[in-house]
Amino acid sequence: MKLLSHHLVIPLPGGALLMRKRSAVVGIVLLTLNLVSVIAALWYGAYPIAASRILPLFFSGEGGVDQLILLDVRMPRILVGVFVGGLMGMSGAIFQALMRNPLASPDVLGFNAGAAFGALLTIFLFGSAAYVFWGAVAGGVLTALLVVALSWHRGLDLFRLIMVGIGIGFTLLACADFLMSQLDIQRASDMAKWLVGSLGQVQREDIAPVAVAFVALGSLGIVLQYFLDRLAFDEDLATGLGLKVNGLRLLMVAVAVVMTATAVAVAGPIPFVAFVSGPIARQLSRTPSSALILAAGIGILVTLLSDTAARTLVAAFQMPTGVFTALIGAPYLIWLLARQAKRNLI
Amino acid sequence: MLDPKEHTPLEARGLGLSFGSHSVLKDFNLTIPKGQISVVIGPNACGKSTLLRSLARLEKPSAGTVLLDGKSIHKQPTREVAKRLGILPQMPVAPEGITVGDLVSRGRTPHQSAWRQWSRQDEVAIQNAMDMTKVTELRDKPFSSLSGGQRQRVWIAMALAQETDLLLLDEPTTFLDLAHQIELLELLKRCNEEQQMTIVAVLHDINLAARYAHNLIVLKDGQIEAQGNAAKVITQDIMKSTFGLECYVMPDPVKGTPLVVPA
Numbered sequence: 001m002k003l004l005s006h007h008l009v010i011p012l013p014g015g016a017l018l019m020r021k022r023s024a025v026v027g028i029v030l031l032t033l034n035l036v037s038v039i040a041a042l043w044y045g046a047y048p049i050a051a052s053r054i055l056p057l058f059f060s061g062e063g064g065v066d067q068l069i070l071l072d073v074r075m076p077r078i079l080v081g082v083f084v085g086g087l088m089g090m091s092g093a094i095f096q097a098l099m100r101n102p103l104a105s106p107d108v109l110g111f112n113a114g115a116a117f118g119a120l121l122t123i124f125l126f127g128s129a130a131y132v133f134w135g136a137v138a139g140g141v142l143t144a145l146l147v148v149a150l151s152w153h154r155g156l157d158l159f160r161l162i163m164v165g166i167g168i169g170f171t172l173l174a175c176a177d178f179l180m181s182q183l184d185i186q187r188a189s190d191m192a193k194w195l196v197g198s199l200g201q202v203q204r205e206d207i208a209p210v211a212v213a214f215v216a217l218g219s220l221g222i223v224l225q226y227f228l229d230r231l232a233f234d235e236d237l238a239t240g241l242g243l244k245v246n247g248l249r250l251l252m253v254a255v256a257v258v259m260t261a262t263a264v265a266v267a268g269p270i271p272f273v274a275f276v277s278g279p280i281a282r283q284l285s286r287t288p289s290s291a292l293i294l295a296a297g298i299g300i301l302v303t304l305l306s307d308t309a310a311r312t313l314v315a316a317f318q319m320p321t322g323v324f325t326a327l328i329g330a331p332y333l334i335w336l337l338a339r340q341a342k343r344n345l346i
Numbered sequence: 347m348l349d350p351k352e353h354t355p356l357e358a359r360g361l362g363l364s365f366g367s368h369s370v371l372k373d374f375n376l377t378i379p380k381g382q383i384s385v386v387i388g389p390n391a392c393g394k395s396t397l398l399r400s401l402a403r404l405e406k407p408s409a410g411t412v413l414l415d416g417k418s419i420h421k422q423p424t425r426e427v428a429k430r431l432g433i434l435p436q437m438p439v440a441p442e443g444i445t446v447g448d449l450v451s452r453g454r455t456p457h458q459s460a461w462r463q464w465s466r467q468d469e470v471a472i473q474n475a476m477d478m479t480k481v482t483e484l485r486d487k488p489f490s491s492l493s494g495g496q497r498q499r500v501w502i503a504m505a506l507a508q509e510t511d512l513l514l515l516d517e518p519t520t521f522l523d524l525a526h527q528i529e530l531l532e533l534l535k536r537c538n539e540e541q542q543m544t545i546v547a548v549l550h551d552i553n554l555a556a557r558y559a560h561n562l563i564v565l566k567d568g569q570i571e572a573q574g575n576a577a578k579v580i581t582q583d584i585m586k587s588t589f590g591l592e593c594y595v596m597p598d599p600v601k602g603t604p605l606v607v608p609a
Contacts, residue, residue, distance in 0.1 A: 003451075003473060003485075005486075012462075014461070015461040016463060016465065018464050223460050224460070226458075226460040227460065229441070230452060230455055232442075233452070234435070234437075234438060234439040236438070237433075237438050239424065239433075240404070240428065240431075240432060240435070241428055241455040242424050242425035242426075242427065242428025242429070242456035243424070243455070244424060286443065288442065288444035288445070
């Protein structure tokens with residue numbers, strides 16, 4: 001078994017999975033860090049709740065202020081943060097693997113802008129936030145269809161897709177700005193906050209859709225990862241290995257778009273989570289794979305830490321989560337651009 | 347009577363292929379003999395690569411068909427085709443950060459599934475492929491740290507791990523120095539002799555092609571100018587008509603195959 005000195009073989013009935021040992025270790029560390037972060041985020045906040053009371057409060061029926069804060073304010077926000085962060089992390093990792101380019105994430109490609117524009121449009125048309133979720137999902141999917149259609153050239157042309165995506169993204173952001181200028185000032189300022197990306201306005205009802213999307217699309221993504229990793233070869237080699245390249249690419253794009261659109265629908269276009277998660281996960285685990293599970297873990301950690309900072313650093317003032325994810329993501333983007341420019345890649 | 351399928355695992359019949367209005371192949375017919383090394387030569391832009399890519403189902407023909415074991419290659423499931431036919435394109439791209447061992451093992455893809463990512467057969471095939479190509483010691487190295495000659499051996503190892511009996515290669519010796527070109531062609535020769543692989547390669551070097559090919563296919567403007575063994579195909583006249591090259595043809599002092607010396 002010298003051949004597999006770096007892998008674990010996980011036997012299945014009638015099959016087997018391969019996992020890198022290092023990835024397994026990184027996964028366990030991330031899981032631990034995320035559990036600690038969730039508990040810390042439940043405990044830590046402007047309103048003090050003793051750590052020893054957290055567990056009892058979950059199960060008692062006392063209904064006091066402590067329980068209200070914990071179960072109706074913090075818990076939904078944290079759970080949604082977990083699912084949204086995981087969805088964005090996986091979505092970014094899928095796009096980056098498909099395009100073989102770390103710049104290609106849904107926040108860069110304009111799909112998040114499309115989802116945000118779709119959400120704004122429903123508010124503008126219906127005068128209420130009732131259809132924001134479906135508006136965002138439809139906006140993200142329609143933007144993706146438009147971008148894919150415009151970049152189709154004897155199959156999915158990945159370079160075109162990046163160029164067209166960036167262009168459409170900026171156009172849609174301009175349209176969103178125009179819509180905001182037509183709203184009254186109170187609504188426009190709420191929307192401005194949402195456009196930065198924030199978990200601040202999350203409600204209990206928001207948990208279910210992102211939880212379902214996280215579990216369903218996440219499992220699908222993990223099954224498809226085997227093929228995604230092989231699409232990292234060029235198109236000719238992947239075809240030679242017996243893969244239906246165009247079909248698989250479209251399927252992966254669809255999965256990743258719905259992932260990001262669902263996340264944006266609930267939390268707004270939180271920037272850079274999708275962008276940084278995949279590369280960090282791959283760096284830590286030193287794997288050639290797209291490492292979707294680890295990317296989800298990083299996405300969750302970045303979102304939780306950013307959101308906890310956003311709601312506690314300045315006590316009287318809740319900042320949007322996106323401000324802090326941008327603090328992490330923007331320097332990375334600059335570093336990446338500088339490195340690619342140095343290697344004459346752009 | 348011999349079964350014709352036995353002798354032509356791969357065949358182009360009435361093949362037509364064009365890019366936009368530019369027609370590269372027109373009503374093209376070719377049979378690839380089983381268990382032999384076929385080499386396609388011809389001047390730049392004569393359609394060599396396009397022909398090879400069509401035979402490997404990487405290009406969709408506008409007319410005619412490619413037959414694999416007597417059946418249209420485009421009508422067979424691409425995964426089943428991948429168990430019969432391996433293709434090494436001209437400039438293959440490796441996933442970032444991949445090691446040699448991981449790269450070679452991805453040749454097993456058509457034999458695996460998302461559920462069955464590993465089996466005993468996979469291990470045997472990968473080990474054999476790495477032994478054959480002498481890349482076993484490189485197993486844990488990052489692919490990006492290898493030299494050109496090593497990289498090409500690793501790609502061949504990946505193709506061998508696929509365990510196909512047909513292997514198509516598009517200019518596998520380009521960018522290699524002469525010693526490494528010979529090393530690679532010797533490797534292909536061993537694959538052909540020891541594993542009875544049918545090999546089709548596009549090569550630029552006529553003299554090397556003459557040395558290693560059982561069957562030479564000389565292409566010009568999308569048409570076959572000549573086909574057969576080197577002695578029949580490499581002549582002053584054909585070199586002149588195909589390449590526009592004035593030359594002398596003499597026996598190769600080592601192998602006795604024709605040697606082209608430009609005049």
